[in-house]
Amino acid sequence: MNKSRVLVTGANGFVGRALTEKLLASDSFLPVGAVRDPASGPLQAERIFYELENGLSVEALRDVDTIVHAAARVHVMKVSQSDDLTAFRKANVEGTLKLAHSAAQAGVRRFIFISSVKVNGEQTLPGKPYLATDTPAPVDAYGISKSEAETALRDLAAETGLEIVIIRPPLVYGPGVKANFQKLLGWVHSRLPLPFGSITNRRSLVALENLVDLILHCISHPAAPGNIFLVSDGTDFSTTQLFQGVARALDVRSSLIPVPQRLLAAGLIVLGRRALATRLCGSLQVDIKRTCELLGWAPPVGSQQALDRVAKDYLETKKK
Incomplete structure (x- = not known):
């Protein structure tokens, strides 16, 4: 049986590594780790060089069926807020769109974007949990960049037919x-x-195992495309x-x-x-x-x- 090739960006990261290891153990998927240093770490999957701001070429994605975009800029710079937002946009918005455009041109079927609950906001009122259908209300530069990336990806889906799935996790915890x-x-x-x-x-909160399990569901489930999913334990x-x-x-x-x-x-x-x-x-x-x-x-x-x-x-x- 031919295995479905799944490219995972940030495959040496906290979420990306756990997902890649799960894909490796599966009989259905063949993971490819897109990482800044293909020679680093104990990851046993095939690896390719990837820089967040630059995306990947169309040729690098020709045989890929699904992309799980787990890589992101998450650290806040010790500079002004405007410069901070510019840096986040370059990585999390522009970089994501470069990757997604190449994916659409290469014939990739599905693009799963690991976003953040920060798109919804920073705090909820008692008895008023966030819903996936709520109007985004990000506060910090990271949340704003993730929200803008979501909007751009949905626009790209409408133009190209690329299946977009968005997952917004809260704090993720797990071994390591x-x-x-x-x-x-x-x-x-x-x-x-x-x-x-x-x-x-x-x-x-969401346990790493639970987030990875949801991502695996979203790789193949027919109801996943076009939807935003909140996740927790x-x-x-x-x-x-x-x-x-x-x-x-x-x-x-x-x-x-x-x-x-x-x-x-x-x-x-x-x-x-x-x-x-x-x-x-x-x-x-x-x-x-x-x-x-x-x-x-x-x-x-x-x-x-x-x-x-x-x-x-x-x-x-x-x-x-």
Whole structure:
């Protein structure tokens, strides 16, 4: 049986690597990793050189059936906001469109764009989760660039017939996770008292395994093209519940001090940490009902099971 060739951009990244490994284990797909350094990393798939801003040639995509565009500029530059937005647009909008135009010319069937819940916004009201049909309201340069890329891709689909699928994940966590979630693991593992014992917000997260499973569904499902999909584990946490779940996964006692949520948020804002206050005390929920109904999909991994896997990887890494 001929395997369907799936090109994954950012195949050495957190999401791209997990997806590529899953595709390698499949009997139906042949992954091709598009990466900046084809010689780096342990990835066993075929690899080609790829720079985010420059796209790929038509010839490089001739035998590709599906592209999963997981590569993106995500880091904020320490420059002015306008220069920052320009840099994000060059990579996440212009670079994405170059790749998609080549895909359409090469006869690629489907283009799956890994976007971000930041296209919806930064914070939800109680009981008002984001919907895929909501009017985009991005706040930062990254979210704006992802929103503009989505619009341009839908326009290209109308012109060329390229099947566009858009997935907007919230925070993704899993074995090997870095940045803020890695800090959270370290805070809990330290067993130091933390002032997060009375936070009643609600936040949606998505385990890496669940996001990868949804992407796999979108590669072949006939209902996927032309749609925007929100994704999560299907269970939302308060910050307090998340810290408690991580403590259980690490098998340590949760040491959370019940500081009133408003007092904690106000203190962080006074200290110039408004963004941290939003992440810790604000809500950001997504409604995945439409995703599940259209694709006949459900998250295969429960939240606590996913946290257990993250904790196991974290502890094993610390031993090395």
